[in-house]
Amino acid sequence: MILMEDIVREGHPALRTRAEEVVFPLTEEDRKLAHDLLEYLVNSQDPEMAEKYSLRGGIGLAANQVNKLKRMFALHVEDAKGEQLSFVAINPKIVSHSVEQTYITSGEGCLSVDRAVPGYVPRHARVTVKFMTVDGEEKKLRLSGLPAIAFQHELDHLNGVMFYDRINEKDPFSDIPNSSPFE
C-alpha cells in the first residue's frame, strides 16, 4: 500500500516532469500502480485507516506523486448528487470544456505540498474527458463540480503543473472572470 513516505514533495523533479503515455496491454507493474493509487484514496478517506497509517486525505492521486512518470491517476470523489466516482484514468484527455470557469473558494491542497498555499485556482467549470480504463476500454465522461476540478488538478500533475502555478500572484483572491465559485 502507498504511504505518505512514498509521496514525493515539492522540489522532487517528478512533479515538474511530463509523464509518458501508458502502453496497452498494461504490464503487471502498471496494473499494481493503478490499484495502489486508488487504494490510497480509499484508505485516506477511511478515518480508521487514515489515523492508523497517518494518511493525509485526498480525492485524487497522480502517478507522478509516487515518482512513476506514467499518464495515470485515480479519483475517488463524491459528485453534487452524492454519487461516488471512483476510477483510474489512463492516458486521460480533456476533449472539450466550458467557457465558464470555477474555483474552490477555500483553495486547493496537494499531498506533494507540505504547506498551505492560499488563493483561487481557476478551473474549467465543466469538462468532457476521455481516458482508458485498466481493462483497455475507452471512457468518455462529462464532469462538473468537484469531480471536474479534481480531474484537472490530477491532469496538471501528469503535465508537471502544480495547483499554485494557476493562482494569481499579484492577488490570489482576485475575481476570476466568467466564473461561479465552488463552495
Ligand SMILES: O=CN(O)CCNC(=O)c1cccc(Cl)c1Cl
Ligand atoms: O493530486 C492530488 N492530491 O495532491 C491529493 C490531495 N489533494 C486533494 O485531494 C485536493 C484537495 C483540494 C482540491 C483538489 Cl482539486 C484536490 Cl485534488
Ligand code: NI
Ligand atoms: Ni496534488
